[in-house]
Amino acid sequence: MLHEVQAMHGAMSAACSSLVRQPSPLQSYLEDRFEGVSGPAWLDGQAIDQACRAAEMLGGLMTFGPDQKAAEMTEDMWDTAGRAAWRLVLDGDAAIRDFLRKKLLPAVKMNGHPSPRNSFGMLYGWLFASRLSKDLGPIRDIVREVIIENVPLVPGQFLLGKHVTAPRLASVTLIASAEGLHSKTLTKILRLAGVFDGARNVVADYALAKPLIERANMVSAG
Template sequence: MIVLQPHLPFDPEETTLSFASRLAVLHTGRGMQRLLRDLKIDMPGLVSGRSAETAALAAAAAIPPDGLLANRIDVRQTHSWFRGERLAKAFLSPRAARYCRACLAEDGDVGSWRHRLIWGFRHVHRCDRHALWLTPTADASATSLHAVLAPEGIAQHAEVGDPHPEYLSWLRARLEGEPLPDDDWLKGQTLEQVLNASEMLGAILEHGHDVRVTKLPPTTDEQATDIGFSIYREGPEAVTEALDTIHGASKAAAVQAGPLAYYGRLFDWLDRRSNAIDPGPIRDILRAHIVKHFAIEPGTKVLGEEVTVRTSYTLQSLSDELRMDRRRLSRLLQKIGKVPSGATDRESGNLIFDAAETLPLIEAFQSAIRLHDLPEYLGASRRQIETLYRAGLLRPLVPMVSAGAVRNVVFARDHLDELLAKIAALPTVLDADRDKYHSAPHACQRGAGPFETVFPKIMSGDIPCHRDPGKRGIEALIVRLDDVLGGPLPA
């Protein structure tokens, strides 16, 4: 193996092809093809980032191979590999397509020009060192800057611009292996997953559901990516909040409108355009958001995964599930506060109802007991029931403050059965002691206090109470007057 002299050190910021190009200028004064032929290194293999050719170049230059291998971009037919990450070919290119004039001017003569690795990322539009917009070369497929630039073309450069965006600082730190505080969320994701998700979120939030990110000019795309990154880096909850905003900003009004109408290009990207490269956790977050906000039928595939459990209903699917007329169901849902009073058919049809919350409520309503029937069900007088109801001790399904609560008041059967079960669990008394006990209403008449005050004390155990085995419900409650009056009655 030929070892090149003089020695040329490798810059960790440059690409493998940039180093090969500088070696060629130094040792042949020509392009890298002549040098690689002399070194018997396959040029297409090196340009494509193959490890064998890259290691051979490091050996010829007498440098450790780790740096060159870390900065190579292994380009395959359908994708690329970079530092163990599978990437889209368009995400990171090894080609000399763009450059910073200030960086090249600082490098000095042509032989010292270095094509920085960070310039190859699609989301990088400016130099993070000088805050200057990157300049495109005449040939985006060029393997080196030396082949497409003349020294006079980079002699001058614009003044330093605004500070570079936050995501560029993050990208620089990741490339250089610097520790990033509180970065567990992003640490487990590839560079492409983080930047693509940031770009899509920011672009839709800023430019609407129909935005085409590949058509955005560099300044606009940079701004969108930075806005999205400021959200995405905060984690799943922040992403979900952004999805809430995107969903709420949709102009979709049709009952049959689906996720594409509500999430736009974000859904299109995750549903159809990201099959070759895993888009990362944003797909799972969006799927969970869709399942929450749409009535997805079990067995339906959403973003590549099958939904097995129904979590929500539309008015129509709820009507089908309960086998209840849709208009009658709408009136019922208005009564229990799940549909705005007076909502039109279209408005109610666009609503989504949480299955875990709505179904039990409707089932409770269907089996509920009317206020008119409570005396018989609870074994009490009508006056006692009205007293307990006014005192809030009997809780109707529809709160009394709700619209329509004064008519057709109903009570959940399980609430009433719980109260009857407490009464049934009370101890009974021996026949010999029965004359020492009186009904709860009688005790109230003898000075124990209002029935609505005594009754909850009995139920809580503050007042000792027994049950008359010959009766049921509230009428079975019997107490000793000494217990409710705090001592024996006066003679």
């Protein structure tokens, strides 16, 4: 049964096949799933291949950082990743979101905004490359929602398989350009309304800003 689980992420190399290794908690869980035994709720809510790959990708980020490439991971590294992620997936949705936020926020680009690609490394690359071709389970929505909550985005932007209709944060410069307003005019309107984050030059709550922008456009057109 263990061989069936391991086949989900590739056959072991000849060098590794002779190693004697105690099953990780993730491997034991997957074996139990085949026998109909329930486990952590977050994992049980997914298909077995979804649960396995999500845990390994999270563990890879935890253990080896965002610069590690999935294609360069060895079988030993995947095993280490699965072990590292066990406590995180055991705690479930809220713990995973907290971990991702802590990884995301320190990795800022030159514009001062967090970079999901730089923060999440192979986890982001895996989710991005899959697009809509395969259901990867809840991990894609979790990563997407963490990005929406913390990164300035453009309305209509395509992000991990879906269009962002109403970003929580949005760049003042981009909104002003899209709406035909001067950025200083928009900044003044948003600051008076209390929805401007001057430190990052973003709209701090796009849902509150949207009617103000529409009103400013009507005045400008009139």
